[in-house]
Amino acid sequence: MKFFRHLFLFALAGCALASDPASDAPKREIRAVWLATVYGLDWPVRPASSEEGYLQQQQELRSLLDRLKEANFNTVFLQARLRGDVIYPSEIEPAAMVFSGKYGVLPDYDPLAFAIDECHKRGMECHAFLVTYPVGSLKTVEEQGALSVVKRRPELCLEYNGNWYLDPGRPGTADYILSLVQEIVTNYDLDGIQFDYIRYPEKAYAFPDRQTYAAYGNGQSLADWRRENINRLMGRVYDWVKQHKPWVQVSSAPLGKYRKSAPTPNAGWTAYDDVYQDPKAWLQAGKQDMIVPMMYYRADDFYPFVGVWTEQAGQRNMVAGLGAYRLNEKEGNWSLPEMVDQIRYVRKRGGAGCAFFRAQFVAGDEKGLYQELKNHLFRYPAQLPPLVWMADSLLPQPPQEVIVTREENVLRLSWDDPNNPDHHTYTIYYSPTDTLDTNAPQSILATGVREREIRLPIDADTEKGYLFCVTASNRYRIESAPSYETYYYLSNFEK
Numbered sequence: 001m002k003f004f005r006h007l008f009l010f011a012l013a014g015c016a017l018a019s020d021p022a023s024d025a026p027k028r029e030i031r032a033v034w035l036a037t038v039y040g041l042d043w044p045v046r047p048a049s050s051e052e053g054y055l056q057q058q059q060e061l062r063s064l065l066d067r068l069k070e071a072n073f074n075t076v077f078l079q080a081r082l083r084g085d086v087i088y089p090s091e092i093e094p095a096a097m098v099f100s101g102k103y104g105v106l107p108d109y110d111p112l113a114f115a116i117d118e119c120h121k122r123g124m125e126c127h128a129f130l131v132t133y134p135v136g137s138l139k140t141v142e143e144q145g146a147l148s149v150v151k152r153r154p155e156l157c158l159e160y161n162g163n164w165y166l167d168p169g170r171p172g173t174a175d176y177i178l179s180l181v182q183e184i185v186t187n188y189d190l191d192g193i194q195f196d197y198i199r200y201p202e203k204a205y206a207f208p209d210r211q212t213y214a215a216y217g218n219g220q221s222l223a224d225w226r227r228e229n230i231n232r233l234m235g236r237v238y239d240w241v242k243q244h245k246p247w248v249q250v251s252s253a254p255l256g257k258y259r260k261s262a263p264t265p266n267a268g269w270t271a272y273d274d275v276y277q278d279p280k281a282w283l284q285a286g287k288q289d290m291i292v293p294m295m296y297y298r299a300d301d302f303y304p305f306v307g308v309w310t311e312q313a314g315q316r317n318m319v320a321g322l323g324a325y326r327l328n329e330k331e332g333n334w335s336l337p338e339m340v341d342q343i344r345y346v347r348k349r350g351g352a353g354c355a356f357f358r359a360q361f362v363a364g365d366e367k368g369l370y371q372e373l374k375n376h377l378f379r380y381p382a383q384l385p386p387l388v389w390m391a392d393s394l395l396p397q398p399p400q401e402v403i404v405t406r407e408e409n410v411l412r413l414s415w416d417d418p419n420n421p422d423h424h425t426y427t428i429y430y431s432p433t434d435t436l437d438t439n440a441p442q443s444i445l446a447t448g449v450r451e452r453e454i455r456l457p458i459d460a461d462t463e464k465g466y467l468f469c470v471t472a473s474n475r476y477r478i479e480s481a482p483s484y485e486t487y488y489y490l491s492n493f494e495k
Contacts, residue, residue, distance in 0.1 A: 024344075027441045029382040030319050030353030032075035032292075033068060033362055034129065034253075037111075038082040040098045042359040044111075047101035054107040057099065062118055067363045069122045071374035072381045074448060076119050077194055077253075077292075077355060080112055080128035080184060084135030084149045084164075088112035088188070092180055094147035103144050116189055123425070123448025125384065127192030127249065128184055132177060133166045134197050149176075158208055160201060168200065168229040169212035174236055181237050185245055192249035193241065194292065198233075199255070199275035200226060226276035231285075238287040246391060247475035249289040253321060254279045256295030258308050267301065280312045288316055289387065292355050296323030298338060306349045315389050317352035324361040324369060336367045343377055352385050380441040383427060384448070386477040396424065396480040399452075402468040404488040406458075411490070414453035415470050415483065424472045425450055429482065436467045438482050463491040 036042045043064060044057040065076070080087050085096040085103060088111065094104040099111055112128065119126035135141070135157065141148045141164050150157045150164050156176060158167045166173045181193060200207055204226075217225045238250045257264070258279065259272035271277035271293075282288045293309050295302055309318045322342055326332035343354055356362050362370055400416040417424060427447040429438050437443050445468075446454055466489075469482040 024347070025377065025380055025382065025441055026347065027383060027439060027444070028385045029347075030075055030290075030317060030355070030384060031073045031378055031382060032077055032319060032353065032355035033073060033359040034077045034321075034355060034357045035064075035079065035115075035359040037079040037087055037096065037098055038131075044099055047097065047099060048107060049101060051108065054099075054109060057107065057111075058109065058114060061115060064359060064363055065118055065122055065124065067370075068359070069124065071362075071370060072378040073124065073362075074382060074384055075125045075127065075353075075355070076115075076359075077127050077129045078112070078115050078119075079131070079196075081130035081180065083131060083137075083140055084144065085147075086180075086184075088184065090180075090183060092176075092183060093149065094144060097143075104147050112184075112188060120189075120450055123446060123450070125191035125448070127194050127251065128188070128190050129194040129196050129253070130177075130180065130184075132195050132198040133168060133173075134201070135164045135166055137163050160207055161203070163201070165201060165207075167209055167212055168226065168233070169209050169216055171216070174229075174233045177233060178236055178240060182240065182244075185241055185248055190248060192251055192290070193237075194250075194290075195234075195237075195252040198230060198252050199271070199277045201275070202269075204275055223276060227272075227278045227281070230276060231278060231281050234282045234287045235285060242390075247387075249387070249390075251288060251290035251292055251317075252279065252282070253292045253294050256293045256297055256321065257301060257305050258293075258312070264300070264304050283312050283314060283316060286389075289390065290317040290319060290352070292319045292321050294321040294323075294357065295342075296321070296326060296357065298326075298334065298342075302342060303345060306346055306351065310350050313352075317385060319353045319355050320346045320351050321355045321357060324356040324366060325358060327367040327369060328361065334367075336369060336372060339367075339369060340372060340377065353382075381444040381447050382441060383444070383473075383479070384477050386473075386479065388476070388478070391476050395478060396472045396474050398481045399426065399470050399472050399483045401484040402428070402470050402486040404468065404486060406490075407455075409458055411456045411458050411488075412453060413456065413468060413470075417452060417472055419472060419474075419480075421452060421472075423475050426452070427471045427473065427479065428454060429469050429471070431467045432464060434467070436469060436485055438469070438471070458490060461492070463489070465489045 043061050048054050082096050086093050087096050095106040097103045099107045116126045135149050141150045156166050156170050156173050157164050241248050241250050254277045255271040257267045257270045259270045260267045326334045396419045403414050405412045426449040428445045429443045430445045468486045471482050472480045
């Protein structure tokens with residue numbers, strides 16, 4: 001998409017962002033949403049069985065991504081595995097029914113490939129998130145029939161409280177989940193893979209895995225053994241991904257409260273104590289690039305744990321998962337200032353950004369959240385933080401200076417790249433004054449651009465001069481020095 005009409009809703013000549021007072025927004029920040037496909041919560045709105053219906057599904061996603069991009073979101077966590085079913089052609093699990101209305105049947109397009117491409121066109125990363133251990137309710141498994149993993153691999157599955165789960169303690173379970181990761185990472189140009197429900201279920205003390213524990217416990221306590229089952233899976237997945245596509249990020253979404261402690265003795269349901277997640281161990285072992293705890297709480301169940309997560313993350317990215325759905329009157333009826341305070345507190349404590357559950361509660365402007373983000377908290381674009389631990393990567397060379405040409409009511413900005421441009425994204429900076437500060441978020445015109453040009457709508461009746469420059473970033477988000485600056489005077493008359 002060379003014409004960035006969705007990115008630039010303002011006319012260049014009429015825009016005064018670069019001269020506004022400095023915002024407290026950082027230049028680099030992860031701004032993400034979880035985009036749920038299960039039950040068609042975020043996308044698609046409904047199944048389809050015709051070309052017209054499939055085109056409508058595609059347009060729904062384009063419109064949703066456009067709206068998110070207009071508010072300067074830069075990351076989408078897209079649900080690629082639901083409950084033992086997936087949204088892409090797989091040799092391992094059946095296609096989800098949300099697109100076609102039938103298990104095992106995909107539309108005439110690949111939803112995952114389409115979503116990745118549309119995110120990249122808008123300068124956004126796309127990470128596939130997988131529901132890890134749950135594989136469906138009794139009804140879901142019955143509807144999937146012979147396609148269900150419960151039928152195909154019954155030795156890996158346990159029924160508990162009306163739902164089926166992969167048994168984390170079975171050695172074959174880790175092999176099975178790794179095979180899904182291998183399939184999706186090999187076949188798609190993803191920016192990351194993320195694990196949801198990588199935990200034992202609610203009231204896990206009653207989970208019926210005692211026979212598995214007796215066979216494989218090796219003298220460990222039940223709690224330590226369960227945690228080690230998850231730890232082992234995380235290690236295997238991380239090591240395989242880094243051997244094959246080292247730039248692909250591996251992350252997870254644990255419960256938002258790590259564990260009970262002296263400052264938080266009444267923390268309630270926690271990752272470590274209740275569902276046997278130990279994200280601290282994953283991070284200390286270097287098996288995570290990003291941690292996205294689901295912090296859908298308030299007051300003392302939220303603020304003390306922000307510091308816990310940022311301290312544990314170390315050099316890796318800690319992105320606070322915020323419950324945008326809690327603003328809905330049926331889901332908590334939180335006030336907008338509560339959510340705003342949480343975002344600002346995460347910034348203050350050094351978090352790498354925020355992710356919102358879920359996309360439609362953001363795009364739908366629940367309690368005014370979308371407008372607050374677009375007009376204030378996310379007013380300027382943000383680069384994604386560099387992944388400095390993932391590779392000893394040399395700085396890319398700066399691109400050549402920006403060439404500006406006018407085509408009626410559009411400015412075309414283009415540049416050459418002396419590096420390997422197939423693997424680069426670009427950040428374009430600008431200023432309506434005679435100085436250009438590339439450290440200021442107000443100076444970012446666009447970021448995450450994957451082509452070597454952009455086109456900007458302009459106000460044909462305004463005369464003003466602009467400075468432009470561009471930088472290149474590699475797959476690890478390591479940014480080059482800026483190109484030489486280009487001055488362009490916008491006018492209807494030759495000067």
